Amino acid sequence: MKYEQLAKDIIKNVGGRENVNSVVHCITRLRFKLKDESKAQTEVLKNMDGVVTVMKSGGQYQVVIGNHVSDVYKAVVAEGGFEAAKPVDEDGGEKTGLFNRFIDMISGIFTPILGVLAASGMIKGFNALFVAIGWLDDTGGTYQILNAIGDGLFYFLPILLGYTAMKKFGGTPFLGMVIAMALVYPALEGIPASGDPLYTLFAGTMFESPVYIEFFGIPVILMTYSMSVIPIIVSAFFAAKLEKFFVKVIPSVVRMFLVPMFTLLIIIPLTFIIIGPIATWASQLLGTATVGVYDLSPIIAGAFLGGLWLVFVMFGLHWGLVPIAMNNFANPGYDPILALIFAHSFALAGAILAVWIKTRNQKTKTLSAPAFISAIFGVTEPGMYGIALPLKKPFIFTVISSAIGGALLGFFGTTGYVMGGLGVFQLPSFIPDAGIDMTVIGAIIAAGVGMVLAFVLTFLFGGINKNESTETVAPAEPEKPEAVAVKNGEILSPLTGEVKVLADIKDETFASGMLGQGVAIEPTEGKVVAPANGTVSALFPTKHAIGITTDDGAELLIHVGMDTVNLEGKYFTAHVAQGDRIEAGQLLVEFDADKIKEAGYILTTPVIVTNYNDYGSLLTTEAEDVKVNDVIITLDSEKK
Known part of the structure; x- marks a missing residue:
């Protein structure tokens, strides 16, 4: 283990494992709760290679490590035989609340791939730009190779997330990758196009689902997992739990191959049988609900769909709208539904631009530039997962601004006539045969309003630099009272x-x-x-x-x-x-x-x-x- 010796030295100099009540970690620090802090060799720890400094605050003995603290933490837990605990905030507080825990999970899973995610988004966007201005032919080899470079990561995104999610949940990362590989396996993805279904479940309802294959007689509802996010994360979560169970019950002599074998044999079929149908039916329900809302009021539908589009994409629910749009393009020849999402990438770009200008965090500033460019071209993943979601408020302001932009699109009656591109490349799909009219101008206005509003809200109220971590001297601890006896429970x-x-x-x-x-x-x-x-x-x-x-x-x-x-x-x-x-x-x-x-x-x-x-x-x-x-x-x- 890379940090084994460092872990041994840290445990020794905090007074030994018997002096440790518990240990957790945040973004940069190991946070010990020691029985007797006087036993810790603070100066020795400060001078150790691999330790930045030592701080005492809030009843915690903090050993500052740096960005690789999670790896050192694992070594410390393994060496000391301590019980692993959840990471905590940099301010020392444990993540509380469902939303905060979700953001912590998503950020932890996406952070390792943010750089390559942003790079792929830029390549994908520029490739589309080159086609739009006539520099490249979308049937040529240059375009195809550039498209593979830019789009490859997004198509096989579940595989990367399988690795990072399993690592986040404490499982074996390569198991997560194998689960994702099964989900995007081409032979399975191509089955619906290769023949007629065996039968149809829930025929005549909004949950109507064709069944092409069975697993030991159990119907499997196939869906597209490429470019999806939530299915692999959910699978990795349960896979990590399952793996830990098998580690405990399977003898060590055969553990190396039986643990992954049983984990994969259980979790992959469960993903296809349970997670897939849930995602499919949720998507279908969203599609039906959106059409119903649009029939009631295009403005309300625009606010609903435009504001929540990024959330739907995150959970894979947007697939329920694509079949409806494709059907509309075939008959009656136009689709107003997907047109309502036009402003969302511009709103995200506005929020990212505000962060880019205002942030003092160099890492955030570096990520903001490619994320902004990607968002303009309609590739939202780098900005959503790398900037907006981790900072929380920019994401909220993006949702609000997207909703207003969507409402304006509904008000102007903007409609798509072909399945167009994303971002700026979606605009031409709104032009009717008669030429540019108010519906097209309205789309430009909606995108501009969404972008400007998100920029202003984020710049003024985004709290961009509020939570930037600084390694400052901690305040003195409050005076403790005389001990009060309290029994367990x-x-x-x-x-x-x-x-x-x-x-x-x-x-x-x-x-x-x-x-x-x-x-x-x-x-x-x-x-x-x-x-x-x-x-x-x-x-x-x-x-x-x-x-x-x-x-x-x-x-x-x-x-x-x-x-x-x-x-x-x-x-x-x-x-x-x-x-x-x-x-x-x-x-x-x-x-x-x-x-x-x-x-x-x-x-x-x-x-x-x-x-x-x-x-x-x-x-x-x-x-x-x-x-x-x-x-x-x-x-x-x-x-x-």
């Missing part, structure tokens, strides 16, 4: 006050249990303390709500008052930050109860376990009044 009261059942509070989302299960407390003093040992996983800017992940894995939410978010942090003081290590009884937040009540707000505070479904049972206190550090919730000591 116990959640202590973070407040002193009257206990209420959730169903009785005046907020439907909490009262219904949609956000989690627990209790509510009517506080009699303005202090919130830690209900368990753990980490601050989220602290809202308004300081009225705090998320905690306990050492036992319980995910807690403490929400002080109802609608107190409207106070925008007034009357609240936070004593911890997101990512901080906390101990039971530690002061987290103070608030002025009297002034909050005078402002017209109710102070009833839900204390809930958001991942309560992970436990067999959740018991709440029967006491009518509690003080801080009283037990209010008891969970099963072990998760399901």
Whole structure:
């Protein structure tokens, strides 16, 4: 192993494996939780080859490694026999929320191929440009070879993603590649064109699906997996889980070939039998819904389809619209549906341009140039996966601007008369036999509005440089309280006050249990303390709500008052930050109860376990009044 010796030296100088409670990693750092930091040889670590520096913050002992930290982390976990954990944010907080976790997953999978993705996008776009201006003939050898260079990556994208996704999920990368190779295997992809189906499932419904082959009598609904993203990622996720299971149960003497064999034999058929049909039916449902919306209102359909096109492409749902468009081109000879997506690549280009101009991150600036050019030519993958999605807000502003552009396309009645290109090369397909009319001019206006709006929103409100990581000296840790005893599975009261059942509070989302299960407390003093040992996983800017992940894995939410978010942090003081290590009884937040009540707000505070479904049972206190550090919730000591 390349980093084996470095891992051994790091473990030795943090006090040995017996001194390590846990270790995780972020983008650049190993983050240790040590039993006794005084045992760590900080100066020795700082002077080691392969270590940038050492920092202490938020109850963590941080060994800064650099961009290859994930490889060093694997070596440290293997050498120390530690349990692998999920990566965390650079600010120390664990990724929370479904959207953030999804973005982290997508970014981690696409980051290794961003450079070649951008390069391929530029080649593909320029090749189309050369044909458009007459420099190349699209039947000539030069065009064909350039097209293979530019389009090859996109056609076989699942193979690259199979490698990076399996690596992200902790599996063997080459297994992911083999899964993807099966998905894009030409003989299987060509079956629908080679003959009549054996039979048709769900005939007469929107889910009508021809079946050409069976797997041990089970119908297989074939679809096109080339250029797809989500199917291989989902397959890799389950393949990694399956591989780990087989590693545990198969004897080591035959593990080398039996583990991959059984993993492939199970996951590939499941992908064809389950993931394929789900994607196919979702696409068909999208197509039917879009046509229905267009018949109701072209403007609404434009906003819907234009705004969400990038999302549909990400999940492979856009294939449901292509057959509808092809049918429309055949009869009645034109298609208004795909015309509604014209503005999306220009909106993305506008957002990328704003990032390109404003970012101080050299890597982001370098990627922005080819991503911008690719987006203008209609190749959105480099900009979407490399720039917009990782930065989040540019992606949101792209969606908004695309929706407005799509609505304008619907308003002007822009229609496609042939299956055209993408980006600027789609524009000629809108020109009717009578020549340029308002529908064509409207398409230009829609693209311009989408691009300018996305640029302005991203430039002004994109928070482009807000989260750029800097290796600065961390602030001193907050003073820790005297130790408060807390047993495994116990959640202590973070407040002193009257206990209420959730169903009785005046907020439907909490009262219904949609956000989690627990209790509510009517506080009699303005202090919130830690209900368990753990980490601050989220602290809202308004300081009225705090998320905690306990050492036992319980995910807690403490929400002080109802609608107190409207106070925008007034009357609240936070004593911890997101990512901080906390101990039971530690002061987290103070608030002025009297002034909050005078402002017209109710102070009833839900204390809930958001991942309560992970436990067999959740018991709440029967006491009518509690003080801080009283037990209010008891969970099963072990998760399901």
